[in-house]
Amino acid sequence: MVKFDLGGCSSFVKEGDYKEYVDKALLAFDVLESETGAGNDFLGWKTLPVDIPESLIQEFEAIQADWKAKGVDLAVVIGIGGSYLGARCAIEALSHNFARQLRKPGDAPEVVFAGNNLSEEYISELMDLMAERNCACIVISKSGTTTEPAVAFRIVKKYLEGRYGRKEASERIVAVTDAKKGALKTLSTQEGYRSYVVPDNVGGRYSVLTPVGLLPILIAGFDIRAMLAGAADTREALKARNADNPAVQYAAMRNLLHARLGKSVEILVTYNPKFVFLAEWWKQLYGESEGKEFKGIYPASVNNTADLHSMGQFIQEGSRIMFETVVTARTSSRTVVIGTDEQNLDCLNFLAGQRVEHCNAMAQLGTKLAHIDGGVPQMEVSVEKIDAYNLGSIFYFFEFACGISAYVLGINPFNQPGVEAYKKNMFALLRKPGYEEQTAAILKRIGE
Ligand code: PA5
16 A cells, blocks of 8 residues: 655655644545535545446456457557546556566556557558457547547548448447436447446546546456556545545645745656556646646656656756655565676676665655755655556555645646637637537637
């Protein structure tokens, strides 16, 4: 389960200021727990770890068995934002780094993602891959109307129907969408797809523990029961209303650093390539939840040690606008010991007998001390190891802390009004019916 350490902030903040912000966070905790704050009709995520019925998991396992019987070895998961990042984060974290290259017959289907961009090359090259493989598709859109996944699904659906026939294609497509409304719901009812619901009271970026995340993660071969158990245990631990609650501490410290020290950028720092998409998931969670009313901390990320050789310079000596939250696993599932070399031409014999993970830990500690010296406060979120249980714990910790933090900031964490602006312009430029006035205005603005 998640452990939290804010020792790397102690030299930056006054004890009294921190206590003041803990009190603010405890009031925000009350608002979240009493469900009396803005957006309180979107709090279904709080109890998901215990609400997901075993029967639903068994239905997912039936799909897995069905697709295995058909020989499916490629599952295309279509979705964007909250309808994809949680699943991608979990699958990347839990997969072998070289799973694709090491694939063998009988492995769980490889999961690839689509509908998260409008790149013609991406979708066309996805078709190249699908042509080589035995395919199925999970299409995910809560609203059922988002353009990027809708475009990708139109293309993938046509391909599957052309290749397998309409009936067989319908058995290879599963939809995850709203219970009643939206184009995807209409389509899946008409085509007879197996379909699962994104609950009304769960927003996209809080939906990883609904079918949105759970189904793709299970299809990729990972243990969603353990993931739910990790989230459930964390939920229990975070119920404590006190200053030792790590979610309260995290929410208090990040708001304090922002409000009193002008730290307006939070960098999520990881030391394992498996966590690159954890950072992407986290950035959406905090960016879309807090970046409103011209407020909020800008969520950024680096993956070390690679980024110590790129962004490390800026973090050490650039504008002093940031603090760091480091997410690590305390143990590695593999052991690699550096050997001795008689000639020692690479001058690395001083490391002989050391584990690579020890070097990683020393890089992390050295960076922490250097960054603190350079004026960058640091918090640390750690789990014992990277597995489904601990990932569930990380998901729940950051979701719960995000609710508290946004309420400290005075923001509704559960809407995203700003996302509409680009869509209106895009629809006007694409001449979507109903947007005629906006089309005329935008063409005039760009001089066409
Ligand atoms: O967090 C959110 O609500 C958004 O990021 C959505 O998940 C994203 O816009 C995709 O929406 P939909 O699932 O309706 O296609």
